[in-house]
Amino acid sequence: xxxxxxxxxxxxxxxxxxxxxxxxxxxxxxxxxxxxxxxxxxxxxxxxxxxxxxxxxxxxxxxxxxxxxxxxxxxxxxxxxxxxxxxxxxxxxxxxxxxxxxxxxxxxxxxxx
Amino acid sequence: xxxxxxxxxxxxxxxxxxxxxxxxxxxxxxxxxxxxxxxxxxxxxxxxxxxxxxxxxxxxxxxxxxxxxxxxxxxxxxxxxxxxxxxxxxxxxxxxxxxxxxxxxxxxxxxxxxxxxxxxxxxxxxxxxxxxxxxxxxxxxxxxxxxxxxxxxxxxxxxxxxxxxxxxxxxxxxxxxxxxxxxxxxxxxxxxxxxxxxxxxxxxxxxxxxxxxxxxxxx
Numbered sequence: 653x654x655x656x657x658x659x660x661x662x663x664x665x666x667x668x669x670x671x672x673x674x675x676x677x678x679x680x681x682x683x684x685x686x687x688x689x690x691x692x693x694x695x696x697x698x699x700x701x702x703x704x705x706x707x708x709x710x711x712x713x714x715x716x717x718x719x720x721x722x723x724x725x726x727x728x729x730x731x732x733x734x735x736x737x738x739x740x741x742x743x744x745x746x747x748x749x750x751x752x753x754x755x756x757x758x759x760x761x762x763x764x765x
Numbered sequence: 766x767x768x769x770x771x772x773x774x775x776x777x778x779x780x781x782x783x784x785x786x787x788x789x790x791x792x793x794x795x796x797x798x799x800x801x802x803x804x805x806x807x808x809x810x811x812x813x814x815x816x817x818x819x820x821x822x823x824x825x826x827x828x829x830x831x832x833x834x835x836x837x838x839x840x841x842x843x844x845x846x847x848x849x850x851x852x853x854x855x856x857x858x859x860x861x862x863x864x865x866x867x868x869x870x871x872x873x874x875x876x877x878x879x880x881x882x883x884x885x886x887x888x889x890x891x892x893x894x895x896x897x898x899x900x901x902x903x904x905x906x907x908x909x910x911x912x913x914x915x916x917x918x919x920x921x922x923x924x925x926x927x928x929x930x931x932x933x934x935x936x937x938x939x940x941x942x943x944x945x946x947x948x949x950x951x952x953x954x955x956x957x958x959x960x961x962x963x964x965x966x967x968x969x970x971x972x973x974x975x976x977x978x979x980x981x982x983x984x
Contacts (some may be wrong), residue, residue, distance in 0.1 A: 654857060656913050657859070759774060761769050
Protein backbone atom coordinates (compact mmCIF):
# COMPACT_ATOMS: atom_id res chain seq x y z
CA UNK A 653 0.00 0.00 0.00
CA UNK A 654 2.01 3.02 -1.11
CA UNK A 655 -0.19 5.45 0.79
CA UNK A 656 2.03 4.46 3.73
CA UNK A 657 5.22 5.77 2.10
CA UNK A 658 3.35 8.90 1.01
CA UNK A 659 2.04 9.43 4.54
CA UNK A 660 5.62 9.05 5.81
CA UNK A 661 6.88 11.68 3.33
CA UNK A 662 4.04 13.95 4.45
CA UNK A 663 4.91 13.52 8.14
CA UNK A 664 8.62 14.19 7.44
CA UNK A 665 7.76 17.51 5.78
CA UNK A 666 5.33 18.47 8.58
CA UNK A 667 7.93 17.63 11.24
CA UNK A 668 10.48 19.85 9.49
CA UNK A 669 7.99 22.75 9.30
CA UNK A 670 7.00 22.35 12.94
CA UNK A 671 10.61 22.54 14.09
CA UNK A 672 11.22 25.56 11.82
CA UNK A 673 8.23 27.36 13.35
CA UNK A 674 8.76 26.19 16.95
CA UNK A 675 5.33 24.57 16.95
CA UNK A 676 4.21 22.43 19.88
CA UNK A 677 1.40 20.47 18.26
CA UNK A 678 -0.37 20.04 14.93
CA UNK A 679 -4.07 20.84 14.70
CA UNK A 680 -4.74 20.29 11.01
CA UNK A 681 -3.18 19.91 7.57
CA UNK A 682 -4.76 20.88 4.23
CA UNK A 683 -3.73 18.77 1.23
CA UNK A 684 -4.45 19.05 -2.49
CA UNK A 685 -4.89 15.59 -3.97
CA UNK A 686 -4.98 15.58 -7.74
CA UNK A 687 -7.21 12.98 -9.38
CA UNK A 688 -4.32 11.63 -11.45
CA UNK A 689 -2.26 10.83 -8.37
CA UNK A 690 -4.45 7.75 -7.75
CA UNK A 691 -4.29 8.26 -4.01
CA UNK A 692 -7.15 6.84 -1.96
CA UNK A 693 -7.98 9.52 0.68
CA UNK A 694 -9.25 7.02 3.27
CA UNK A 695 -6.07 4.96 2.95
CA UNK A 696 -3.89 8.05 3.31
CA UNK A 697 -5.85 9.16 6.38
CA UNK A 698 -5.52 5.73 7.93
CA UNK A 699 -1.76 5.57 7.34
CA UNK A 700 -1.30 9.13 8.62
CA UNK A 701 -3.10 8.28 11.85
CA UNK A 702 -0.92 5.24 12.39
CA UNK A 703 2.32 7.13 11.84
CA UNK A 704 1.49 10.15 14.04
CA UNK A 705 0.07 8.14 16.91
CA UNK A 706 1.98 9.02 20.10
CA UNK A 707 3.63 12.08 18.51
CA UNK A 708 2.90 15.82 18.71
CA UNK A 709 0.83 15.41 15.54
CA UNK A 710 -1.60 12.89 17.01
CA UNK A 711 -5.23 13.87 16.55
CA UNK A 712 -4.53 16.36 13.75
CA UNK A 713 -7.23 16.72 11.11
CA UNK A 714 -6.20 15.72 7.60
CA UNK A 715 -8.28 17.94 5.26
CA UNK A 716 -8.05 16.68 1.70
CA UNK A 717 -9.28 18.66 -1.28
CA UNK A 718 -9.66 16.52 -4.38
CA UNK A 719 -8.47 18.46 -7.43
CA UNK A 720 -10.15 17.47 -10.70
CA UNK A 721 -8.17 16.61 -13.80
CA UNK A 722 -8.29 19.58 -16.20
CA UNK A 723 -6.61 20.17 -19.52
CA UNK A 724 -6.20 22.78 -22.20
CA UNK A 725 -6.14 22.06 -25.92
CA UNK A 726 -3.02 23.34 -27.64
CA UNK A 727 -4.85 23.44 -30.96
CA UNK A 728 -8.20 25.08 -30.20
CA UNK A 729 -7.26 26.75 -26.86
CA UNK A 730 -10.32 25.44 -25.03
CA UNK A 731 -10.03 24.35 -21.39
CA UNK A 732 -11.99 21.34 -20.19
CA UNK A 733 -12.34 18.73 -17.48
CA UNK A 734 -10.70 15.45 -18.49
CA UNK A 735 -13.41 12.79 -18.15
CA UNK A 736 -12.64 9.08 -17.77
CA UNK A 737 -8.92 9.76 -18.25
CA UNK A 738 -9.49 10.51 -21.95
CA UNK A 739 -6.52 12.74 -22.73
CA UNK A 740 -7.82 14.39 -25.87
CA UNK A 741 -9.80 17.56 -26.56
CA UNK A 742 -13.58 16.97 -26.31
CA UNK A 743 -14.14 19.97 -28.60
CA UNK A 744 -11.84 19.22 -31.54
CA UNK A 745 -10.56 15.65 -30.79
CA UNK A 746 -6.93 16.78 -30.85
CA UNK A 747 -4.46 14.65 -28.84
CA UNK A 748 -2.28 17.76 -28.27
CA UNK A 749 -3.41 18.73 -24.83
CA UNK A 750 -1.65 19.93 -21.72
CA UNK A 751 -2.81 18.88 -18.28
CA UNK A 752 -3.28 22.03 -16.18
CA UNK A 753 -4.52 20.59 -12.90
CA UNK A 754 -5.06 17.29 -11.14
CA UNK A 755 -1.52 15.96 -11.22
CA UNK A 756 -0.20 17.21 -7.93
CA UNK A 757 -0.06 15.80 -4.45
CA UNK A 758 0.80 18.68 -2.18
CA UNK A 759 0.56 20.26 1.24
CA UNK A 760 -1.16 23.63 1.15
CA UNK A 761 -1.36 24.76 4.73
CA UNK A 762 -0.91 23.51 8.29
CA UNK A 763 -2.38 24.77 11.55
CA UNK A 764 -0.22 24.50 14.65
CA UNK A 765 -0.11 25.57 18.28
CA UNK B 766 -1.28 29.66 13.88
CA UNK B 767 -1.62 28.83 10.20
CA UNK B 768 1.49 28.12 8.15
CA UNK B 769 1.37 28.22 4.40
CA UNK B 770 3.52 25.34 3.14
CA UNK B 771 2.82 24.70 -0.58
CA UNK B 772 5.06 21.70 -0.99
CA UNK B 773 4.88 18.64 -3.20
CA UNK B 774 4.61 15.66 -0.85
CA UNK B 775 6.82 13.57 -3.11
CA UNK B 776 9.42 16.33 -3.30
CA UNK B 777 12.01 14.30 -1.40
CA UNK B 778 11.76 11.41 -3.86
CA UNK B 779 11.56 13.77 -6.84
CA UNK B 780 14.73 15.50 -5.67
CA UNK B 781 16.62 12.20 -5.43
CA UNK B 782 15.25 11.19 -8.84
CA UNK B 783 16.58 14.49 -10.27
CA UNK B 784 20.01 13.86 -8.73
CA UNK B 785 19.99 10.37 -10.20
CA UNK B 786 19.00 11.91 -13.53
CA UNK B 787 21.94 14.38 -13.40
CA UNK B 788 24.38 11.56 -12.77
CA UNK B 789 22.93 9.55 -15.66
CA UNK B 790 23.19 12.61 -17.94
CA UNK B 791 26.86 13.05 -17.05
CA UNK B 792 27.44 9.59 -18.51
CA UNK B 793 25.00 10.02 -21.45
CA UNK B 794 23.25 6.98 -20.01
CA UNK B 795 19.75 6.07 -21.23
CA UNK B 796 17.60 4.81 -18.37
CA UNK B 797 14.37 2.89 -18.89
CA UNK B 798 11.90 2.12 -16.08
CA UNK B 799 10.18 -1.14 -17.14
CA UNK B 800 6.85 -1.91 -15.50
CA UNK B 801 3.97 -4.36 -15.77
CA UNK B 802 1.78 -6.74 -13.80
CA UNK B 803 3.52 -9.79 -12.37
CA UNK B 804 4.07 -12.34 -15.16
CA UNK B 805 3.44 -10.06 -18.14
CA UNK B 806 6.96 -10.69 -19.44
CA UNK B 807 9.40 -8.03 -18.17
CA UNK B 808 12.29 -10.41 -17.52
CA UNK B 809 11.61 -12.39 -20.71
CA UNK B 810 11.62 -9.15 -22.70
CA UNK B 811 14.92 -8.19 -21.12
CA UNK B 812 16.48 -11.57 -21.88
CA UNK B 813 15.48 -11.24 -25.55
CA UNK B 814 16.49 -7.58 -25.76
CA UNK B 815 19.88 -8.03 -24.10
CA UNK B 816 20.67 -11.01 -26.35
CA UNK B 817 19.87 -8.94 -29.45
CA UNK B 818 21.54 -5.71 -28.40
CA UNK B 819 24.56 -6.57 -26.28
CA UNK B 820 27.04 -6.57 -29.19
CA UNK B 821 26.08 -2.96 -29.99
CA UNK B 822 25.04 -1.55 -26.64
CA UNK B 823 26.43 -1.97 -23.13
CA UNK B 824 23.45 -2.82 -20.87
CA UNK B 825 23.09 -2.92 -17.10
CA UNK B 826 19.98 -4.02 -15.17
CA UNK B 827 18.52 -3.24 -11.76
CA UNK B 828 16.00 -5.91 -10.77
CA UNK B 829 13.25 -5.03 -8.30
CA UNK B 830 11.23 -7.69 -6.49
CA UNK B 831 9.69 -8.04 -3.06
CA UNK B 832 11.67 -11.24 -2.52
CA UNK B 833 13.95 -13.62 -4.44
CA UNK B 834 16.90 -13.12 -6.76
CA UNK B 835 15.56 -15.36 -9.52
CA UNK B 836 15.20 -12.49 -11.98
CA UNK B 837 18.74 -11.22 -11.34
CA UNK B 838 20.04 -14.78 -11.80
CA UNK B 839 18.31 -15.02 -15.18
CA UNK B 840 19.88 -11.74 -16.29
CA UNK B 841 23.28 -12.64 -14.82
CA UNK B 842 23.38 -15.65 -17.18
CA UNK B 843 23.56 -13.14 -20.02
CA UNK B 844 26.89 -11.93 -18.58
CA UNK B 845 25.95 -8.31 -18.09
CA UNK B 846 26.05 -6.27 -14.86
CA UNK B 847 22.92 -6.77 -12.76
CA UNK B 848 21.90 -5.85 -9.22
CA UNK B 849 18.86 -7.28 -7.38
CA UNK B 850 16.88 -5.05 -5.01
CA UNK B 851 14.59 -6.91 -2.59
CA UNK B 852 12.14 -4.41 -1.16
CA UNK B 853 10.90 -6.80 1.50
CA UNK B 854 7.36 -5.47 1.12
CA UNK B 855 7.40 -2.15 -0.70
CA UNK B 856 5.29 -2.42 -3.84
CA UNK B 857 7.45 -0.18 -6.03
CA UNK B 858 11.01 1.09 -6.44
CA UNK B 859 11.89 4.69 -5.61
CA UNK B 860 14.76 7.09 -6.29
CA UNK B 861 16.54 6.23 -3.07
CA UNK B 862 16.60 2.48 -3.73
CA UNK B 863 18.04 3.08 -7.20
CA UNK B 864 20.67 5.47 -5.85
CA UNK B 865 21.82 2.82 -3.38
CA UNK B 866 22.87 0.52 -6.26
CA UNK B 867 25.23 2.94 -7.99
CA UNK B 868 28.39 1.59 -6.34
CA UNK B 869 27.69 -1.80 -7.93
CA UNK B 870 27.89 -0.45 -11.49
CA UNK B 871 30.50 1.23 -13.65
CA UNK B 872 27.96 3.76 -14.94
CA UNK B 873 30.50 5.33 -17.30
CA UNK B 874 30.81 2.02 -19.14
CA UNK B 875 27.05 1.60 -19.71
CA UNK B 876 24.90 2.86 -22.59
CA UNK B 877 21.55 1.62 -21.28
CA UNK B 878 20.40 0.98 -17.71
CA UNK B 879 17.12 -0.87 -17.31
CA UNK B 880 15.21 -0.72 -14.05
CA UNK B 881 12.89 -3.73 -13.96
CA UNK B 882 10.32 -2.53 -11.46
CA UNK B 883 8.26 -4.63 -9.04
CA UNK B 884 5.40 -6.39 -10.85
CA UNK B 885 2.49 -4.05 -10.16
CA UNK B 886 0.20 -2.03 -12.43
CA UNK B 887 -0.53 0.58 -9.77
CA UNK B 888 2.23 2.02 -7.59
CA UNK B 889 5.40 2.13 -9.76
CA UNK B 890 3.76 4.74 -12.00
CA UNK B 891 3.68 7.13 -9.06
CA UNK B 892 7.41 7.18 -8.28
CA UNK B 893 10.18 8.63 -10.42
CA UNK B 894 13.58 7.00 -10.14
CA UNK B 895 15.47 9.28 -12.54
CA UNK B 896 14.54 7.45 -15.74
CA UNK B 897 14.43 8.90 -19.27
CA UNK B 898 11.18 7.13 -19.93
CA UNK B 899 8.79 4.53 -18.59
CA UNK B 900 7.96 1.45 -20.67
CA UNK B 901 5.17 -0.92 -19.79
CA UNK B 902 4.09 -4.38 -20.88
CA UNK B 903 0.51 -5.59 -21.05
CA UNK B 904 0.06 -9.22 -22.04
CA UNK B 905 -3.02 -10.31 -23.99
CA UNK B 906 -3.95 -12.77 -21.23
CA UNK B 907 -4.63 -9.82 -18.90
CA UNK B 908 -7.53 -8.49 -20.93
CA UNK B 909 -8.18 -5.43 -23.07
CA UNK B 910 -10.03 -3.54 -20.34
CA UNK B 911 -6.83 -2.84 -18.38
CA UNK B 912 -6.03 0.64 -19.77
CA UNK B 913 -9.36 1.98 -18.48
CA UNK B 914 -8.80 0.29 -15.11
CA UNK B 915 -5.20 1.43 -14.60
CA UNK B 916 -5.07 4.85 -16.27
CA UNK B 917 -2.09 6.31 -14.39
CA UNK B 918 0.25 3.54 -15.54
CA UNK B 919 -0.80 4.01 -19.19
CA UNK B 920 -0.66 7.79 -18.88
CA UNK B 921 2.90 7.80 -17.50
CA UNK B 922 4.41 5.28 -19.94
CA UNK B 923 5.87 6.43 -23.26
CA UNK B 924 5.91 2.89 -24.61
CA UNK B 925 3.48 -0.02 -24.43
CA UNK B 926 4.53 -3.51 -25.46
CA UNK B 927 1.55 -5.81 -26.00
CA UNK B 928 3.05 -9.22 -25.25
CA UNK B 929 2.06 -12.87 -25.72
CA UNK B 930 0.37 -12.20 -29.07
CA UNK B 931 1.00 -15.89 -29.87
CA UNK B 932 -1.82 -16.61 -27.38
CA UNK B 933 -4.41 -14.41 -29.14
CA UNK B 934 -6.33 -17.41 -30.58
CA UNK B 935 -6.98 -18.61 -27.02
CA UNK B 936 -8.16 -15.41 -25.32
CA UNK B 937 -11.12 -13.02 -25.61
CA UNK B 938 -8.90 -10.03 -26.15
CA UNK B 939 -8.04 -7.97 -29.21
CA UNK B 940 -4.93 -5.86 -29.73
CA UNK B 941 -7.18 -3.37 -31.55
CA UNK B 942 -9.14 -2.72 -28.36
CA UNK B 943 -5.98 -2.48 -26.23
CA UNK B 944 -4.57 0.08 -28.70
CA UNK B 945 -7.79 2.07 -28.78
CA UNK B 946 -8.14 2.17 -25.00
CA UNK B 947 -4.46 2.94 -24.38
CA UNK B 948 -4.36 5.75 -26.95
CA UNK B 949 -7.43 7.39 -25.38
CA UNK B 950 -5.45 7.80 -22.18
CA UNK B 951 -2.10 8.48 -23.82
CA UNK B 952 -2.48 9.58 -27.47
CA UNK B 953 1.31 9.82 -27.89
CA UNK B 954 2.11 6.31 -26.72
CA UNK B 955 4.38 4.19 -28.95
CA UNK B 956 2.93 0.68 -29.16
CA UNK B 957 4.60 -2.60 -30.12
CA UNK B 958 2.88 -5.97 -30.55
CA UNK B 959 5.27 -8.76 -29.59
CA UNK B 960 5.75 -12.30 -28.44
CA UNK B 961 8.80 -12.96 -26.27
CA UNK B 962 8.06 -16.65 -26.82
CA UNK B 963 8.13 -16.71 -30.64
CA UNK B 964 10.15 -13.53 -31.26
CA UNK B 965 7.40 -11.90 -33.34
CA UNK B 966 7.45 -8.11 -33.45
CA UNK B 967 10.67 -7.73 -31.47
CA UNK B 968 12.85 -6.32 -34.27
CA UNK B 969 10.88 -3.07 -34.32
CA UNK B 970 11.30 -2.78 -30.53
CA UNK B 971 15.07 -3.37 -30.73
CA UNK B 972 15.41 -0.67 -33.42
CA UNK B 973 13.35 1.80 -31.40
CA UNK B 974 15.39 1.17 -28.26
CA UNK B 975 18.73 1.46 -30.10
CA UNK B 976 17.53 4.78 -31.49
CA UNK B 977 16.71 6.02 -27.96
CA UNK B 978 20.25 5.18 -26.81
CA UNK B 979 21.87 6.68 -29.93
CA UNK B 980 19.98 9.96 -29.60
CA UNK B 981 21.15 10.43 -26.01
CA UNK B 982 24.76 9.66 -26.95
CA UNK B 983 24.69 12.46 -29.53
CA UNK B 984 23.28 14.89 -26.95
